[in-house]
Amino acid sequence: MPKKITPFYDLLCYLIISARGCIDEPINYGPLRLVEAASRLIDIKEPSNDLYQDIKLRLEDIQNLILSDTNFEKELDDLILNLAQIVSNVEETKEKE
């Protein structure tokens, strides 16, 4: 076990504690925790990748919407569609090769 809290250990604990917390917490806290976890995962794995850092900025915008009690479903849906498009572009590139 790590003596010092690494970003990985921090994320691991965050996910597990959020699982426990979400049982009793307001309904929007679930999406909030997952969006935060996604943001932390980007910092761990791809801190210098522009594509992922752009995704992280959008995740932060979504968090702010959740925290200000504003509808955030559309922004999440839009992000998901963009993520699907990225995969689709990768597949198209592979087919051309």
Added chain:
Amino acid sequence: MELTDAIHQRRSVRNYKGNILSRKNILQILEHAIWAPTASNMQAWKFIIIDEPELITQIKTFSQGLFGNPPAIIITCIDMIKARKKAGKAADLGLAYYDAALVSQNISLLALEFGLGTCLINSYHKGALKKLLKLPEEITPHLIISIGYPRTTPIKAPPRVPITEIVSWNIHEEGE
């Protein structure tokens, strides 16, 4: 600062500058905050103030509601033995919670006098926190308060419902 200005300017801050806080300022805030009312004057608060960066990191790991890197956090606890001595069963049934909340709101408002921002946090794992802080059984943590100099201006506060919808005079009536 006028009280109404403080009430309106208070926002939940989740992004802090790294500036170290003066312990003297934090103690001044608490000295005023504890003039909050308490049930049967139980005054059963215990405040754990953390300004060691490594311990803050550890607490943050087990506090899913704690965002940003605050230079300090205040844990508002209640000594339940002291609380029950004064308030009996009622301490467990709600009075301890009210007392913790009232003093914590005072802390949030007073912090503004020093240019500080705060965030009240109830999302954390109680057991993990007690272990990290070596809290005895009877000392119950209630609210974590992150405190520091805000790095960014928090997002605009959500609007409040019209007062006519939530106020009745003398007997309950449906709002307009």
